[in-house]
Amino acid sequence: xxxxxxxxxxxxxxxxxVIGMYNGLxxxxxxxxxxxxxxxxxxxxxxxxxxxxxxxVKGYMKYEQETLEKVIKARGAAMAAQGVAATAQAENxxxxxxxxxxxxxxxxPDLKANQNMLQLQEELTTTENRxxxxxxxxxxxxxxxxxxxxxxxxxxxxxxxGFTASxxxxxxxxxxxxxxxxx
Amino acid sequence: MPxxxxxxxxxANKRNSWLLVxxxxxxxxxxxxxxxxxxxxxxxxxxxxxxxxxxxxxxTIGGLASYFMGAEMIMAVSRAHxxxxxxxRQLHNVLEELCIASGLPKPKLYIIEDSAPxxxxxxxxxxxxxxxxxxxxxxxxxxxxxxxxxxxxxSHIQNYDILFxxxxxxxxxxxxxxxxxxxxSMRWGAIGGRRRSSNERSGGGQAQALLLVVALVLMILAPxxxxxxxxAVSRQREYLADTSGAKMTRDPESLARALExxxxxxxxxxxxxxxxxxxxxxxxxxxxxxxxxxxxxxPPLRERIARLRALT
Numbered sequence: 001x002x003x004x005x006x007x008x009x010x011x012x013x014x015x016x017x018v019i020g021m022y023n024g025l026x027x028x029x030x031x032x033x034x035x036x037x038x039x040x041x042x043x044x045x046x047x048x049x050x051x052x053x054x055x056x057v058k059g060y061m062k063y064e065q066e067t068l069e070k071v072i073k074a075r076g077a078a079m080a081a082q083g084v085a086a087t088a089q090a091e092n093x094x095x096x097x098x099x100x101x102x103x104x105x106x107x108x109p110d111l112k113a114n115q116n117m118l119q120l121q122e123e124l125t126t127t128e129n130r131x132x133x134x135x136x137x138x139x140x141x142x143x144x145x146x147x148x149x150x151x152x153x154x155x156x157x158x159x160x161x162g163f164t165a166s167x168x169x170x171x172x173x174x175x176x177x178x179x180x181x182x183x
Numbered sequence: 184m185p186x187x188x189x190x191x192x193x194x195a196n197k198r199n200s201w202l203l204v205x206x207x208x209x210x211x212x213x214x215x216x217x218x219x220x221x222x223x224x225x226x227x228x229x230x231x232x233x234x235x236x237x238x239x240x241x242x243t244i245g246g247l248a249s250y251f252m253g254a255e256m257i258m259a260v261s262r263a264h265x266x267x268x269x270x271x272r273q274l275h276n277v278l279e280e281l282c283i284a285s286g287l288p289k290p291k292l293y294i295i296e297d298s299a300p301x302x303x304x305x306x307x308x309x310x311x312x313x314x315x316x317x318x319x320x321x322x323x324x325x326x327x328x329x330x331x332x333x334x335x336x337x338s339h340i341q342n343y344d345i346l347f348x349x350x351x352x353x354x355x356x357x358x359x360x361x362x363x364x365x366x367x368s369m370r371w372g373a374i375g376g377r378r379r380s381s382n383e384r385s386g387g388g389q390a391q392a393l394l395l396v397v398a399l400v401l402m403i404l405a406p407x408x409x410x411x412x413x414x415a416v417s418r419q420r421e422y423l424a425d426t427s428g429a430k431m432t433r434d435p436e437s438l439a440r441a442l443e444x445x446x447x448x449x450x451x452x453x454x455x456x457x458x459x460x461x462x463x464x465x466x467x468x469x470x471x472x473x474x475x476x477x478x479x480x481x482p483p484l485r486e487r488i489a490r491l492r493a494l495t
Contacts (some may be wrong), residue, residue, distance in 0.1 A: 069476065119272070125326070126276035133284035 021157045028145040032166050036136040038083070039169065042130045043078070043091060049127065050098075052073045053120050057101070060111040064104055071097045084167040091131070092171070098124065137170045142166045196343040200350055207354045210405050211353030211361065214239070218365040241357060247354035254291070254306040254313040257352060257462070259301075261454045263293035265317040274321060277330050278314065281337050284431050287475075290314045290340060299450040300324065303462035304336040305349045312340045317452065326442055332436030334428035335464055340429070344420045348462055362402045417461040421481050422490060431492055439491040446484045453495040 050144040076092040146165045149158045215238025219231040282289045293315035300320040306312030320413045431434035445465045455467035
């Protein structure tokens with residue numbers, strides 16, 4: 001009788017431990033998803049700004065059609081990208097095309113002084129910074145989640161319930177250094 | 184990770200805030216009691232009690248007010264007005280970026296119409312916080328430098344430095360005010376009071392003279408003591424806010440340059456006073472910040488800039 005009781009107690013304790021670990025993993029995974037949503041908001045914001053930018057720039061830049069088309073194409077690719085790694089790559093591509101566009105803007109003093117352009121530039125700078133900071137936060141959450149997932153004994157629970165490691169949002173090569181956005 | 188250090192720091196800040204409130208309450212009651220002893224004449228005990236009670240009331244109201252309305256009070260004293268979201272796009276943008284970086288809710292944003300560049304944060308916790316910048320700060324600093332300054336202020340909010348700084352600002356102010364009032368009324372009452380006490384029996388007169396001395400010493404020392412407390416605690420926090428602000432933006436150089444620009448600016452900030460000087464990123468009462476002394480609210484700027492540059 002008492003052996004039975006001990007067995008029951010052990011089972012209950014085990015169940016409690018498993019439930020605790022499972023819930024912990026769910027919490028961490030939700031945190032990663034939430035952090036991703038934060039990046040997503042900022043990426044969308046940037047996608048929405050680009051048509052405006054192209055419209056403003058077009059009138060001034062007659063001979064830079066190629067650069068503008070690159071920006072539009074990169075935007076399309078970024079919007080179509082699925083999954084963390086692919087999105088990161090497409091977005092980094094978009095960042096670099098935008099950089100070359102803004103480098104060209106330097107040659108057009110009228111455009112640089114345009115009120116609309118100044119506003120767009122500020123909005124894109126802040127979006128760029130927000131993406132960078134949101135990425136830091138996302139990668140931190142991914143790191144915590146993946147570590148929890150891959151260490152013993154949680155890896156057993158993770159395997160049982162199908163938790164999978166999340167991808168990092170990689171920064172472009174040029175951005176590895178201190179995050180500073182200067183168009 | 185410095186996470187545990189940060190949490191210890193935050194709980195230390197909360198604990199110190201309560202300790203501070205208690206110490207300042209005791210000072211207030213003691214000063215008020217001493218005042219009562221002076222005005223009580225022959226039988227000082229009842230008036231000591233009455234004055235002590237009044238002091239306790241003032242301390243309680245002051246403490247509660249500074250906890251619940253501290254940010255609004257300090258903003259009003261500093262003649263700050265809320266920054267319009269549409270007009271001040273860049274300022275709001277920079278602050279929102281940093282809120283993403285730090286995970287803090289966005290503080291209320293105020294502007295002080297003064298051409299001297301400076302900034303401060305106040306409030307009781309991250310959910311009830313406010314940041315003020317001067318017009319001069321926005322005009323004279325680049326976007327990245329502005330980001331450095333706001334990151335410094337957000338670090339104060341994150342570390343709960345603001346709770347301590349806000350409460351101490353208001354309580355130190357009220358102690359100074361009370362002592363000032365009592366000393367003044369003593370000077371006026373001195374002529375009448377003296378005459379009465381010269382008719383006392385010698386024993387009672389001696390006890391009263393002793394009480395008078397104690398009261399005077401208390402009244403002179405209390406504001407001084409309160410102020411030294413205010414200064415000592417705020418100096419170390421500046422280094423910490425500089426470092427964690429630089430960590431937030433990953434750009435210590437911009438904050439260093441911003442500090443240089445603020446330091447090099449010759450204009451004094453008119454809205455700052457003795458009660459709020461410790462709040463600002465650089466001491467707004469010029470001439471005080473360059474020397475390391477008991478009365479400095481901030482460490483020397485040269486040292487702060489050197490420490491920031493060492494981070495890169």
